[in-house]
Amino acid sequence: xxxxxxxxxxxxxxxxxxxxxxxxxxxxxxxxxxxxxxxxxxxxxxxxxxxxxxxxxxxxxxxxxxxxxxxxxxxxxxxxxxxxxxxxxxxxxxxxxxxxxxxxxxxxxxxxxxxxxxxxxxxxxxxxxxxxxxxxxxxxxxxxxxxxxxxxxxxxxxxxxxxxxxxxxxxxxxxxxxxxxxxxxxxxxxxxxxxxxxxxxxxx
Numbered sequence: 001x002x003x004x005x006x007x008x009x010x011x012x013x014x015x016x017x018x019x020x021x022x023x024x025x026x027x028x029x030x031x032x033x034x035x036x037x038x039x040x041x042x043x044x045x046x047x048x049x050x051x052x053x054x055x056x057x058x059x060x061x062x063x064x065x066x067x068x069x070x071x072x073x074x075x076x077x078x079x080x081x082x083x084x085x086x087x088x089x090x091x092x093x094x095x096x097x098x099x100x101x102x103x104x105x106x107x108x109x110x111x112x113x114x115x116x117x118x119x120x121x122x123x124x125x126x127x128x129x130x131x132x133x134x135x136x137x138x139x140x141x142x143x144x145x146x147x148x149x150x151x152x153x154x155x156x157x158x159x160x161x162x163x164x165x166x167x168x169x170x171x172x173x174x175x176x177x178x179x180x181x182x183x184x185x186x187x188x189x190x191x192x193x194x195x196x197x198x199x200x201x202x203x204x
Contacts, residue, residue: 039093046087046095053097055086063089158200165195 056078058064064078065071065088075098078086084101099105120133127133131142148154169192176183 043093043095050087050095050097053082053085053087055082055088058089061092063091063094065090158196161199162196165192165199168192168195 056064056074059066064074078088078098079100085097085099085104087095088098089095099108114135124133131139131146134142169188172188173185
């Protein structure tokens with residue numbers, strides 16, 4: 001009798017584990033299908049938003065970039081083919097509208113629409129939660145504090161000083177351009193910024 005009861009108990013345990021395993025598999029399948037549905041809906045919305053902007057055809061899986069070492073050359077080529085704006089796909093579901101025409105950029109920068117959460121979350125790790133990436137009441141409070149110091153009438157006397165620093169940087173770039181060799185821009189932009197700050201803030 002004890003042996004029979006043990007067999008029944010063992011069978012019930014195995015049945016319970018089997019059912020739990022099946023439920024877990026069904027749950028995983030449901031989560032995957034739900035996530036895939038959300039991604040497909042988001043991709044469809046992106047495609048509809050990109051309809052007015054012609055762009056390079058992309059691979060269904062890799063998008064426009066395959067990480068083969070030629071991506072930068074592709075970007076330059078795309079910019080020549082589509083001189084205003086064009087959509088770019090990174091993989092099957094992530095898409096961005098690459099805007100590089102001055103008038104288009106001016107429209108975007110002058111807009112009061114909410115900031116893009118994905119891009120600014122990426123920047124937060126680098127620059128912190130300053131005026132650029134904050135929003136809402138915190139943004140208005142910081143903006144109210146900074147606006148008087150950066151009013152046009154306050155900055156106007158410094159325009160020539162900043163222009164002189166920029167011209168010095170561009171002259172260096174022009175000399176390097178004649179060598180037809182690549183060079184790092186960040187160092188010279190940093191020096192130009194430091195030069196402008198020293199001239200404007202400390203009359204250096």
